[in-house]
Amino acid sequence: NAGVMQNPRHLVRRRGQEARLRCSPMKGHSHVYWYRQLPEEGLKFMVYLQKENIIDESGMPKERFSAEFPKEGPSILRIQQVVRGDSAAYFCASSPLRSNNEQFFGPGTRLTVL
């Protein structure tokens, strides 16, 4: 059973460009979470999605960031007009429905904004 997959693993963007990060949850998992880890800091929650629904986006910056989890295909975290402060590791986690809420993480996408 494949784990959570994220791509790309590394992404370099210039200021003002768009970044698209993809996450495929584990098979059978219907819940997806995105977290951000800034250098030398802990993981911070960004958004929680189920298929076609955003459940909790309280950790998302108000501007430039958006997330979706369509009926078909991976979850996408989209950052428009990136700035240097967006440089971080972005992790996706997934969990099955009602299982002590154990979340399994992908390897992350490391975004570098030049």
Added chain:
Amino acid sequence: TQLLEQSPQFLSIQEGENLTVYCNSSSVFSSLQWYRQEPGEGPVLLVTVVTGGEVKKLKRLTFQFGDARKDSSLHITAAQPGDTGLYLCAGLPISNFGNEKLTFGTGTRLTIIP
């Protein structure tokens, strides 16, 4: 805002020694998870504790959840170089249905010296 403080922040010990790391909060959690993260990778789930006072063992690792479900500890016996990594605790709040984001601790960076 629920905060999880981990101590110590850094720990470097000789192979074969025992160690304990702590995860403390003033908030009550419905469950608490421990992860280990290696450089360039995502957090890997080690254990979930749910019941106050619960103790779980994973080979040389012993995890305990405080009676009041506000704190937890991780004890490693006879540490080995393979135990080196960043140890993260993460708490799940007493849940309003749908609010299942993890709050991560500040992390303990453990180095085992051969």
